[in-house]
Amino acid sequence: MNLADNVSFHPTPKQFSGIKVSLFLLCVLPFLRLALFALTDRLGANPIEFITRNSGDWTLYFLCITLAVTPLRKWLQWPWLIKLRRMFGLFVFFYASLHFTTFIWFDHFFDLTEMFKDVIKRPFITVGFINFVLLTALAATSTNRMVRLIGGKRWQWLHRLIYLIAPLAIVHFWWMKAGKHDFAQPILLGLIVAALLLVRVVSRFKPKRPQKRFIKISPI
Numbered sequence: 001m002n003l004a005d006n007v008s009f010h011p012t013p014k015q016f017s018g019i020k021v022s023l024f025l026l027c028v029l030p031f032l033r034l035a036l037f038a039l040t041d042r043l044g045a046n047p048i049e050f051i052t053r054n055s056g057d058w059t060l061y062f063l064c065i066t067l068a069v070t071p072l073r074k075w076l077q078w079p080w081l082i083k084l085r086r087m088f089g090l091f092v093f094f095y096a097s098l099h100f101t102t103f104i105w106f107d108h109f110f111d112l113t114e115m116f117k118d119v120i121k122r123p124f125i126t127v128g129f130i131n132f133v134l135l136t137a138l139a140a141t142s143t144n145r146m147v148r149l150i151g152g153k154r155w156q157w158l159h160r161l162i163y164l165i166a167p168l169a170i171v172h173f174w175w176m177k178a179g180k181h182d183f184a185q186p187i188l189l190g191l192i193v194a195a196l197l198l199v200r201v202v203s204r205f206k207p208k209r210p211q212k213r214f215i216k217i218s219p220i
């Protein structure tokens, strides 16, 4: 079934701006909640652990949201959804930066030598670090100017790194939880990421339906 036959929604530019601003505010909420908890001394007995875990969780959730945009756009035939993908992608980077900053600041007090020793010593942190480097490359090339500079085709290839980043994020999460034999959350998020990647493989082999409108390449 194609849901588009039942759910046809094409916002006017004004409605689209409203949707984008509302979603932006929703995306900032987890950060505001953390800030409020920090200011009101409600981060629990181990505030560093609280912030690291919370920001790590939200990095992963936003990764899933970003990966969900394309399948949703195709399923609903809402071409305008693609224009929200870059914003979600940048929120992945925002929460990953918060996660990484907590680690380098409160775990290592900006001592880079100590930090790299830790990155090498603990494999789950090695994977997280590699992922952060890859995410930084995507964030740095997310502007329209960079699409023009790199060229559309090459840019698309580069941004396919997201298909590596997502499974690596699950490996990072899994490895961290393995020490505590607590696999429920990594399994759930692993299944969500696997499903989001699988729909792409399936849609590649499906005969193409004509799209309602041509979409120009847009950064994640």
Ligand code: HEM
Pocket (backbone or CB within 6 Å): 049, 052, 053, 054, 056, 057, 059, 060, 063, 096, 099, 100, 103, 119, 125, 128, 129, 130, 131, 132, 135, 165, 169, 172, 173, 176
């Ligand atoms: C795409 C990038 C990343 C994602 C998606 C991610 C995600 C996560 C998640 C989901 C957790 C577990 C949170 C929980 O227990 O609920 C976590 C924990 C952790 N991550 Fe990451 N992470 C990323 C990058 C990094 C980087 C760059 C570092 C440091 C170099 C890092 C260091 C850590 C540490 C130390 C913990 C464990 C905190 C603890 O034991 O309390 N992560 N991460």
